[in-house]
Amino acid sequence: MYLILVIVVWILFAYRFIDWSQWKKQYPTVLYFIAINLTYNMLYFNHTLWAFRGITAEWLNHSIINLAFTYFITPMALIIYLQRYPVNKNHGYIWTDPQF
Numbered sequence: 001m002y003l004i005l006v007i008v009v010w011i012l013f014a015y016r017f018i019d020w021s022q023w024k025k026q027y028p029t030v031l032y033f034i035a036i037n038l039t040y041n042m043l044y045f046n047h048t049l050w051a052f053r054g055i056t057a058e059w060l061n062h063s064i065i066n067l068a069f070t071y072f073i074t075p076m077a078l079i080i081y082l083q084r085y086p087v088n089k090n091h092g093y094i095w096t097d098p099q100f
Contacts, residue, residue: 014076030075
């Protein structure tokens, strides 16, 4: 049941780090990610590069784990990241450039 534990931890992160009065600013980005991720998973269902496997239960297959990541974990991570993105353009380059 690691998936449930991970989702609970991310819900706690969301409760602690997300400013819920500003979630509408990041909502289009979250919807874009969900649409692209679901489209990718639909098109390449039989040709995956990797597959998640549940350790604790057999019913935890790749599709269920991927849907949990798509609808719970990654949207919260995106909102946390985008709400902390620097307003200053120069700081934004440092924030996203892996060479710094």
